[in-house]
Amino acid sequence: MLLTYDVDFGELVAASGADLPSVVVFGLRDMRPEGVNAHLREVVTEYGEMLEKGVIVSVGERQIRLRSLPIELGK
Numbered sequence: 001m002l003l004t005y006d007v008d009f010g011e012l013v014a015a016s017g018a019d020l021p022s023v024v025v026f027g028l029r030d031m032r033p034e035g036v037n038a039h040l041r042e043v044v045t046e047y048g049e050m051l052e053k054g055v056i057v058s059v060g061e062r063q064i065r066l067r068s069l070p071i072e073l074g075k
Helices: 007-016 033-053
Strands: 002-004 023-026 055-059 064-068
Touching (some): 002 007, 007 023, 033 055, 033 064
Antiparallel strands (some): 055 064
């Protein structure tokens, strides 16, 4: 699992056609460690099984979105 705030990294993984590693992209206003860690705990608790299979997770202030890997581009 890779953690990043760089949206482009998730796009690179998607474009590669790979099904792993899972990527968690943080789009938070406050990127202090305690805030990021709280969101990460929620992601791992709620979606741990999916993270093992391969997903891209977008973490925002009020929502978490997931897309399963591999992503078929153009759809």
